[in-house]
Amino acid sequence: MQPPIPIVIGTRGSQLATTQTGMVRDALQQHWGDAVEVSLEIITTQGDIDRQSLSQIGGQGIFTRQIERSLLRGSIDLAVHSLKDLPTEMDDDLVLAAIPPREDVRDVLVTRDGGALEELPEGARIGTGSARRQAQLANQRPDLHFVDIRGNVGTRLRKVYDGDADAVVLAAAGLRRLGLHDRISHYLDPLTVLPAPGQGALGLQMRADATEKQTYVAILDDQATHASVTAERAFLASLGGGCRSPIGAWARPEDEGLRVDGIVLRPDGTDPCRATRTGATEDASLLGTQLGDDIKASGGAALLVD
Known part of the structure; x- marks a missing residue:
């Protein structure tokens, strides 16, 4: 043996x-x-x-x-x-x-009272260290104030329960893998707040x-997941890979092919530049690169910060 x-x-x-x-x-x-x-x-x-x-x-x-x-x-x-x-x-x-296989790609809100994004009071304090999350939420709710937080999931959750923030934004995938899905107050629409490339x-x-x-x-x-994240990572690479600008992307199977949505915007949520590409799954990397080219050609290049 x-x-x-x-x-x-x-x-x-x-x-x-x-x-x-x-x-x-x-x-x-x-x-x-x-x-x-x-x-x-x-x-x-x-x-x-x-x-x-x-x-x-x-x-x-x-x-x-x-x-x-x-x-x-x-x-x-x-x-x-x-x-x-x-x-x-x-x-x-x-x-x-x-x-x-990928977990849930969405971002979620955890709030003290279980309310959704639109139910948060004006000027609510949102805990997140992610420029991508801050920018896209500010685009939806310019009145929000953001509290920069770091640390593990438990530390971030305590920011809400201890009153340091009215809500925190986390990845659904992490909470679900830890068996903490019951803490989720609201799932953010992934087309409204595009996830990070590779999220989940x-x-x-x-x-x-x-x-x-x-x-x-x-x-x-998992072939479907592999193709999706390949497209998202190619999109990110085409925009500079290591840049600090708020960038979101979501690729998923659609009609026997692949659909990829991408966004880049200013840190304050203004001037969002968004595009979509669809194509064959085997062209995942090319789709992501083309999506990045579309974004840059339509004004996104001016938003990219090294």
């Missing part, structure tokens, strides 16, 4: 990160049984240490870079990322081996030369 194939998964140490990584571990073990031996290694990232606002330290790679270095060193075999945190430019020696999806990253172990991980890939 062959010894099991060891697969060491690197993950951040937050409750959400370890929950998501545990889901991947369980899926691998369920499919392969005794053929694999899966273990987890906790890795501290810059984003876990530096508590400044993401707008100050820059969001690109701060939750993923240290994990990628562990991959490249060979101390782990697989990294499980929240795909929205993974920069569009990856090291040539790394690949996305699989993208499992996990990226399973490996070394490009680890071809044998890739075959074990590849079975977790």
Whole structure:
């Protein structure tokens, strides 16, 4: 009998990160049984240490870079990322081996009284550290005031219950994976508040030369999710990838093809520049790039901030 194939998964140490990584571990073990031996290694990232606002330290790679270095060193075999945190430019020696089925892409409000966006009082304080969320909500409700918050899901929820904010904006996916969906007061329409590229999806990253172990991980890939996030990430890359402008995108299967919506706007929610592309699923990357070109050609280039 062959010894099991060891697969060491690197993950951040937050409750959400370890929950998501545990889901991947369980899926691998369920499919392969005794053929694999899966273990987890906790890795501290810059984003876990530096508590400044993401707008100050820059969001690109701060939750993923240290994990990628562990991959490249060979101390782990697989990294499980929240795909929205993974920069569009990856090291040539790394690949996305699989993208499992996506969770709910929507952003949600958690409020003290369970009210929806339109029910919040004038001048309500909204907790979020995301420029994308702030800008799109300000576009809908210019009267809102935004409170910059960081921290894990529990910390953010306490901002509401302790009275520091009237509402906080979170990703539905994280709350659902943590079993906290009952805290959700209101789901934001994903066409009104477009999600971050890759939101709700996990990226399973490996070394490009680890071809044998890739075959074990590849079975977790979901083609529809993979195509959707490929289009979203191509859109983001076409706009500069690492820029700090508010950018949202949502791709999903439609009429046996793919539909992609994208937006870029000013941080205060003004001058939204929006476009849509549809096409064949196999052209996902091209669709995303073309969508970015459409946005830039219609005035979005002037809104992009490095």
